[in-house]
Amino acid sequence: MSRVHRIHLIGIGGVGMSGIAGLLRQLDYEVSGSDLRESVHIHHLRSQGARIHIGHAAEQVVGADLVVSSSAIDPANPELVQARALRIPVIGRAEMLADLMHLYRGIAVAGTHGKTTTTSMISVIFAEAGLDPTFVIGGLLQSHGATGRLGRGEYFIAEADESDSSFLHIHPWMAVITNVDSDHLEHHGGDLRGLRENFLRFTHNLPFYGLLVLCSDDAGAASLLGDIARPVRTYGFAEDSDYRIVDFSHSGPVGVMSIECPDRRSRVEVRIPTPGAHNARNAAAAVAVALEAGIEVGHIQSALAGFRGVRRRLQVIKSRLEERDIVHLDDYGHHPTELAAVFQTVRDVWPERRLVAVFQPHRYSRTQSLFGRFVEVLGSLDALLLLDVYPAGERPIAGAGSPELLKALQVRPDAPEVLQLSSRQGLAADLGAVLRDGDVMLTIGAGDIEVLSHRIAVDGA
Structure with missing residues (x-):
């Protein structure tokens, strides 16, 4: 250039x-x-x-x-x-990313969920191993205080964004597919079949000597296996996974597991400070990539044990709410699958506490297409404050707003004990009336809810 x-x-x-x-x-x-x-x-x-x-x-x-x-x-x-x-x-952004990656040995992480954390884990492992990678991540990597860094090594690690099909520009040396789930279908012919086809096309951007690392627990990702014409390693909890997660548990907010290797004789013992089964899978993907790239086990274990996470990925916030023994969490989740994973993780780590969530839906189109799944997942909360949909440039769609979500939740027999609409201006007061000492308070969404979360942390509720 x-x-x-x-x-x-x-x-x-x-x-x-x-x-x-x-x-x-x-x-x-x-x-x-x-x-x-x-x-x-x-x-x-x-x-x-x-x-x-x-x-x-x-x-x-x-x-x-x-x-x-x-x-x-x-x-x-x-x-x-x-x-x-x-x-x-x-x-476009993906074209620039592809042009930059072309100069390196590229590792690209694709999938509807988990891209950012998986990319981050791979990056810190390669850095720990002294490989000084270049990386571009869709979140702020806490250990580096940045979303991207230019390294001097031969590896370029980045997310491959499927949301608008732009990941098809990228031709990596190694790729990861974390899952294939219904989202952004308007960019894939309007249905899951089109999304699946584009993921398959992405795998064929790998060279014949490359490698695909794929989650065998996810039905959408696993459905690709019979059609992929490239070398593949699988990972997950499934018994037939090449890199199989076994003995997974939590020690407080720390995930503890063993990852059984393809030879079925060796295991990698891993501790990660990011809890949840979904993060266990993310870590298994990172372990698989690292081992396939020849990185020593000690570097992998050290990097993951010290992993400081990604901003807004089940992030524990220093907050005035601590004065009431309330755990304040903030998360970027905006798809029902992501919400379900976060809610389950909170239940696993803090089983005795009520879960109070402030949720800001993201995009009317997503709320409309996944309406039933949102209602099902949000119905599992103890208390829910719903903010207006963050439009992200979209025009409102009739029947796809927060009032409609509220009405659908209200008729469920298992509706949250507290369920109400809230606003940016009234959120602190609403939370003050809902929160009890010892609760977990979670702000979650991909819009500007982070600003409100910060305000609550500083001012309290």
Whole structure:
């Protein structure tokens, strides 16, 4: 990219885009960008020398040699329109990621759920082994305080985003598929069959000498096995998994397990500070990748034992609520499968405590397509405060809002004992009336609920 000096990123504050932007800065490109609001990622990028505007305006792309656009950006965005008028090349985030990965031995993690944590675990293991990997993650890796980092080693570890089919641009050396579940179907022909077909196409982006690591516990992922024309290793709790999780338990919030290796003679004993069966699977995927890459067991064990997690992945928040022995958790979950995994983990780790959740649904289209599953999962809570749907640029869809979710929950015989709508302005007061000493209070969603969670941590409820 010797003819490219300045790269402008539209939607630079998003967690995925910010990782790419940080990497480009570390590669000494001049980076500019724009987004609609300030964020911790924008603050970090500015400290690295990126020039970032709040708000979109046509003049902000003038002088750029390349424009990278988030998939969430409207085609009528003035910066996109101006870039095309000026004949500035415009590419998507995944295309940029693919171009960068092409220079390395790439490891790409795909799947509807668990991508960020699995990618993070692989990254810290490779770093612990002294391999100094480059990584781009869809979340803030707590140990590095960043979503991306330029290493000096030969490995490039990144998430492969299936949400808009853009993962098909990526051609890694090794890939992971954590699961294949119903979400973003509008980008895959409108049904699960189209999503499955695109995951299969992704596996064939691997070279003949590459390797796919796939979760055998997930029906959607396992359904691909008969059609994959590349070497495969499986992982999970299933008895026929190549890397099989056995003796899994919790010691407080720490997950403890053994992972039986393909030879069925050796095991890797693992402790992870991130609880839950879903995180056991994420760790097993990371162990499989690391062992297949030739990393020693001691490095794997040390890295996972010291894994500090990813921001907003069942994150324990330092909070004024601790004064009442209330555990304050924050999580990015926004799909029923993710919510169910988080709720079950909380029950496993804190079995004697009530679970009080504040949930902000994300996208009307997702709420509509998965409405019944949301009702089923949310019905398992002890208390629920529902915020309005975070639209993420979508227009409201009739029957797919929080009031409709509330009504559907109210008629269930096992409805939460406390069930009500809340608002940004009234949340603290509503929580104050609902919370009891010793509860677990969970804020969960992919919108801007993190801001409210922080406010509660500082001000209490």
